[in-house]
Amino acid sequence: MIANPTEYAKAQDELHTLEQRLTGLLQTNPPGSKGFTKAGVRKLIAQLHEELAIYEGSEAAKKPGTN
Numbered sequence: 001m002i003a004n005p006t007e008y009a010k011a012q013d014e015l016h017t018l019e020q021r022l023t024g025l026l027q028t029n030p031p032g033s034k035g036f037t038k039a040g041v042r043k044l045i046a047q048l049h050e051e052l053a054i055y056e057g058s059e060a061a062k063k064p065g066t067n
Helices: 005-028 036-062
Strands: none
Touching: 005 036
């Protein structure tokens, strides 16, 4: 779980790295090929998106006047 701005920045960097890795996997492995690695990377990306959204929501809740 992301608890502070430093962890948030690290998670964003990791997300960017995973998205680049997935792009590379999609280019080197045609559709229909075994996709266990692609599926694993997609799962990690989804988890990071969820954690980032939770943190962003909690930060927005802390700031008065934000919706």
